[in-house]
Amino acid sequence: MLRIDILTILPEMIEQALNHSIIKRARDAGLVEINAVNLRDFTTDKHHVTDDTPVGGGGGMIMKVDPIARALDALRLANKPGQPCRVILTDPRGEAFTQAKARELAAESHLIFICGHYEGVDERVREHLVTDTLSIGDYVLTGGELPALVMADAVTRLQPGALGDEDAPHKDSFSEPLLEYPQYTRPRSFRGWEVPEILFGGHHAQITRWRRKKQLLRTRGQRPDLWGQFSPSKEDLKLLDEEEPSS
Numbered sequence: 288m289l290r291i292d293i294l295t296i297l298p299e300m301i302e303q304a305l306n307h308s309i310i311k312r313a314r315d316a317g318l319v320e321i322n323a324v325n326l327r328d329f330t331t332d333k334h335h336v337t338d339d340t341p342v343g344g345g346g347g348m349i350m351k352v353d354p355i356a357r358a359l360d361a362l363r364l365a366n367k368p369g370q371p372c373r374v375i376l377t378d379p380r381g382e383a384f385t386q387a388k389a390r391e392l393a394a395e396s397h398l399i400f401i402c403g404h405y406e407g408v409d410e411r412v413r414e415h416l417v418t419d420t421l422s423i424g425d426y427v428l429t430g431g432e433l434p435a436l437v438m439a440d441a442v443t444r445l446q447p448g449a450l451g452d453e454d455a456p457h458k459d460s461f462s463e464p465l466l467e468y469p470q471y472t473r474p475r476s477f478r479g480w481e482v483p484e485i486l487f488g489g490h491h492a493q494i495t496r497w498r499r500k501k502q503l504l505r506t507r508g509q510r511p512d513l514w515g516q517f518s519p520s521k522e523d524l525k526l527l528d529e530e531e532p533s534s
Contacts, residue, residue, distance in 0.1 A: 347406030377431030381420035402431030
């Protein structure tokens, strides 16, 4: 079972998010253990201070290295002996979090997320205490809790049994560098907007080909960055040359 510890000064925020949807079901089923760990529990002063002014001057506050180090020591000791641990700092300057990274992390046995705050963390945390620094996008948030929850969600849904359809993770966008194909429900017609006729034919091979072609066209048109990473097969190229099926 994968264990995820989220080190934060806002444990209530984390716990609220963990009590819903797929993450809750996965926790209840014993597929993943996710803990909100209060960083203030690892301070030594009576006010439980986790930040300080930057050495050398400057505005804002910086998260201190010593409470984080003590928390990581305790969390590693609580882990099963010999099991490796990935320690991830959420930071907008980090490596971009992708579906490939989610799959990589999903194969681990123990993940610890450090939620940054204020103007960041003491650089010694990044240099000596973490294994990964990850970002969910080129923008700045108030704290690292939302990025940690995003990554925990992406990793949890990849655990065997977490989704009702075992093949679902392999059909998602980014399972290969392609966007997912269009999906529809009933009614067949709504406000003149029609579900493509091919999806009602019951011919599964044709539906599969149609969906694959839509993936290729959507990715090529909407995400040229992903398309540049993709190597279409001969069958893919043949699909792209075919006339569009009736919709």
